[in-house]
Amino acid sequence: MKRVPFHLIPLLALLLFAGCAVPPAPEVRKPEPSANTAVVSLLSEAHAHKSAGRHEPAGASLERALRIEPRNPVLWQELALVRLEQGNYPQAENLAAKSNALAGDSRPLRAQNWRIIGEARSRRGDHQGAQAAFEQAGSR
């Protein structure tokens, strides 16, 4: 099999997107998670723990960050992701909902939270609930 030339990949991706029912997402630059350097450094510490599979320390770093910025929806979302990876689905879902409650009208953040909720529900076996959550994610 011949390998797809590199310059064709974006085009293929575009075609793939075009084939979907949902309109292609506008390119969203990830918002800066926080203006507070301490929070940013704790967040990257949490990421390092998480990618090494150290979930509890990752959670601990995020909780430290949350003590500094308790109303930052990004931090609640990150904690939801850690719990999701740990297999703690009820907490993943509740934390994502908490993030939503603080997210205001940040659409990408809300959509991601609904995806986490959907994922948590589907892994828990609640497929109907998952479907509803994914629809919420898509509608926003």
Add this chain to the structure above:
Amino acid sequence: MPKRRSSIKRSLLIVLFFFALGVLFVAAAFTLHLDAAVRERFEGKRFALPAKVYARPLELYPGLQLRPSELVAELALLGYRATSQPRDPATYRWGEQTLELVTRPFVFGDGPQAAISVRVEFHAGKVEKLLDLEKDQPLYLVRLDPALIGGIYPGDNEDRILVRLEEVPQKVVDALIAVEDRRFYSHRGIDPRGIARALVTTARGGAVQGGSTVTQQLVKNFYLTSERTLRRKFTEMVMAILLEVRYSKEEILETYLNEVYLAQDGNRAIHGIGLASSYFFDKPVGHLTVQEAALLVGMLKGPSYYSPRRHPQRALERRNLVLAQMAGEGYIGAEELRAARAAPLGVLERPPRGTSPHPAFLSLVHRQLRRDYRDQDLRSEGLQILTTLDPRVQRAAESALSRRLAQLENGRGMKSGTLQGALVVTSTQSAEVQAVVGGRDARVEGFNRALDARRPIGSLIKPVLYLTALQQAHSYTLATLLDDSPLVLKQAGSADWEPQNYDKAFHGQVPLRVALMNSYNVSAARLGLDVGIPRIMANVRLLGVERHLPEHPSSVLGVNALSPLEVAQIYQTIAGGGFRMPLRTIREVLTADGEPLQRYPLHVEQVVDPAPLHLVTVAMQDVVRQGTGRGLSAYLPPGVEVAAKTGTTNDFRDSWFAGFTGDRLAVAWVGRDDNQPAGLTGSSGAMTVWGEMMASLHPEPLILVPPDNIEYAWIDPASGLLSADWCRDAVQLPFIKGSAPTEPAPCGPRPPAGRSIRNWFKRIFE
């Protein structure tokens, strides 16, 4: 008959032989038994170590609201010393708007943290910059070591700081040997000369006493009761010999120095030379001077009789006697002796805190720990408990309560000490308990009102009542008119119930929002009966009080008794936007060696739909803006937008205030222990305590994020109908989508045509 005689002789010999064998066997068994006992205690954990309880570590970062004076207070709590050149851990230097410090190393749950040398620069009440002085680069986050705030002591209440022999100055050992056991290094556990002296005393009819070597004293303290019999003395000697066979002189000496009893601090027993040096001189054992060493060793003979705090003259004479004996043995020279004898006792007037300065918080920590740990382990394993206590908040809470209660008594001509109170402070979003005050004298470990005083909560129940109503969005909104006309509830078997308003008046038709704002009772009671008491109480459970509460019609006006801590849990869920988080006091538990044992992670559960809760919270902000809590403006600027509720119970027995800012939630209670009327309303009593405390903590404003199914509409309050921003008295209120009234008030939006004509006129005349 020679043959017969010899056979008798023979059997006698056999009997004797077996008797001797038996004695030997018994002696061997006894020795073995004692040997096992000696080893068991020495091989295992020799001492029960109390759990150590720490406050939260202060985290410094650029942008943190912190005044230099507050950092200095924290450093004082941590026992940091001011020096001209901070190099050693736990030292600092205060410059102009800068503070240089070296942190103390500490093992946290995420691993050991070495000492950090850092410069903190302040600007306008904030930390502006952190600089690593070694690497000369900026730091984003510096975590100080946490302050020790108390211990959970073994059943015998023994407290000690273990020391290794290498840490103990030679002078302490010298003094001990000079006074207690001169031949310590040459005897084998017992000292024959000492025994001879003791026997003579005993033979003369004196008590069995004296002649004990250090080894024997250790055996006595460690293994035996204080009973004084010859048999016990014999056991003690055998065990002393066994101890010496088994273990080195150094091990025996080290254990002895850690074991000895030196003082009593309340019900806490001060053991060991390590804790004694901190208890009497506030210094580590390695820094003891020769006269201090002599004092401590001298006290061993009678710790209370020679107590330097209670009997300084006696203690001084005893100390000088020890010094003389040290000189006699050649441990110190004449010059050193003279200087040491001339020195004052040098004992701190007040011992450094050992029992916790914040017993109310500590008892809550202890209760939470007992769910997961055996009490025995808490009191012996030397566990390290990292808690959520914020010393700054705790101090603010303690002083606000004691000061305000004294002022209230003064202003009302009450006898001093009449009033009592309690406070619980938490962080709104993480549900960490930052402070607990169980009474006006916070140092005294006594009745903990924050946890154990259950009092009727009065109108503090109302946010739950209105939440229950607003959950039925088709029936109730903030604009719904409630009936505040006289109400009589006839109940079989009991007197009629006729709720009254505080002002003894009835207010006719009142908007729901205003009824909560002004805490009207009659309309609230009628509403409660409409929505149903069981529903309201089910919400109380959902919000966090799992204990069964009796349900009466008067439950709707807060006849149920709760503790301030339970109220805090309810309001926590309200502040958390319907997400219940169990109040936490513990972050993590480490072993004595700093190995993480257990973390208590944040736990959230969405229990209530955020939209109706948002409406309640907005109305609670109106309580402070225009309602029963408006007096709070004397303490906090309006920009803080506090959401709160006042509570007053029958005959002014209980004064409550519960509410939250952007970052903290607090519940205050004021009343009397004998449950007599205190003469205070929620706003004249508890609210002033709450306000004074919050004011000193630079609160963050409460900025609510409306859930996405909330919309705003202009309302005519008198009719509850749709109005518009140009109408008189119109108020803009939040509604759950689709629940806002559609019928227009006399002045209100017109059908499109009418409106455009009106706008056209408006344009012309403006």
